[in-house]
Amino acid sequence: MKKYLTITVREQMQGMTVEKVLYDYLELTKKQVSRAKFRPDGICKNKVRCRVTEEVSMGDEICICLETDEIQSAQLVLAKIQGERLCILYEDEDILAVNKPAGVLTHPAGMHYSDSLANQVAAYFQERNLSVCIRPIGRLDKETSGIVLFAKNQVAAQRLQEQRETGVLEKQYLALVDGNLPKDQDDIWHTIDFPIKKIGNHPLRMEAVKKSSSAENEKYIAHQLTDYINCFQAVTHYHVLYSTDKWSAIKLKLDTGRTHQIRVHMQAIGHPLLGDSIYNTSTMNREQCTIYRAALHAWKVRLRQPFNGRKIELEVPVPEDFKKYGGFYVSSGS
Incomplete structure (x- = not known):
């Protein structure tokens, strides 16, 4: 474009x-x-x-x-689901923001080469005779719903990426987690600072490497050091909005954006996401949970327009499968 x-x-x-x-x-x-x-x-x-x-x-x-118009994502198959089906939250000459439903990949992968969100965005631009290279700024897991940003040009993409790295672009999430977490007062955030590493040759599954100030023997210490060499720094902050004896509603924000970061970190502290088939094996999740995907939703994004610096704040409603649990009484100033 x-x-x-x-x-x-x-x-x-x-x-x-x-x-x-x-x-x-x-x-x-x-x-x-x-x-x-x-x-x-x-x-x-x-x-x-x-x-x-x-x-x-x-x-x-x-x-x-x-x-120029010569730069576009010609390799993307246009989605069979036409562009008008996109839930567009915001658009200007440099940015497109959409609300991704759960169950849709951000990018083509595996057997999903024509029905990802990127394919739908490509179809949307073609319908409007726009030649745009599809550049998502961050991505969401297939099961995660919520806001995904796309840059319409390379400079916008580079500047938005810099905003992510410096914290100017901030995304907040809502989640339902297993177990009781005490409800927090306003402005109280808890921090999870565990590095994350891949599990063996599994293409996606990750695990947290819990930091330890002491060890029983030198062999354990050496094992921990090896873990740290092969893992990625990951920092998650969470705030408890509502809780029951079986589950809690929380909001989260990230300093880093690792694969499955929220899912892995919440499991590491004993409160995995409801509906998470990979990281949650609790009885509550298997027998009583009525949500059928990892209960995570990207509900708010704050950023600055990459060229004029104007503040942009986007919000999406709580998804339908979350509403049956309630507890998400969040305000725009949160």
Whole structure:
């Protein structure tokens, strides 16, 4: 999808090179500027193609082409479920946010090569004659419902990824977990800081490596050190909204985004997600649970528009299969 940025030279920019204006005032990287050089009319001054070493004068108009229509996800099979079936929460020229239902993959995988969320987004863009490369910003497990963001151009994707890494882009989740967790007062969050590693050759299953301040013998210590070498840092924060003697409703936020992180961390502290067939083997889950997928929902996202910095906050309702449990009395300011 075509993406241009334009800036008019102000007094304080006079005498700078085009390149310096692009770096300092449009906050572009050397790689992004370098790519633009090879596009037709990629970098122009006053609508005439120019070199980045040229100096600018007050009132000059500098325009850079960050992406063309040639970049798209041609390898994606268009979903049989047409684009209008997407639940679109927000869209502008750089971002698309959709509400993913449980049971849908974010990306094609295995036998699901034409019915993922990415396939549906590709169909949506084609229906509108837009050539867009499908770039999800993070992803959700198949069983997880809620907000998924897509960037419409490479620079937006890079800036949103930076927001994720610095905590500017924050996603919050709602979950139902096994067992009783005491209800928290406002603004109280608990932290789970266990590294996560893969289990053997299993393609998805993970486990938490619990930190220990003491060990019975040197062999155990050596085993722990080996575990840490082969695992990934993972930090999860949770707040208890409501609890019964059998289950609790919580909200969560992450410092890291590892595969199955929430599911693994909640299992590690003895409160696995309801409906989780991989990490929850409790009697309650097998015999009394009436939710048939891992009970996790990405309900809120806060971010900034990647080019103008405007604050964006998105929220989706509690899914139907959660409602029978209740307990999700969350406010917009939470």
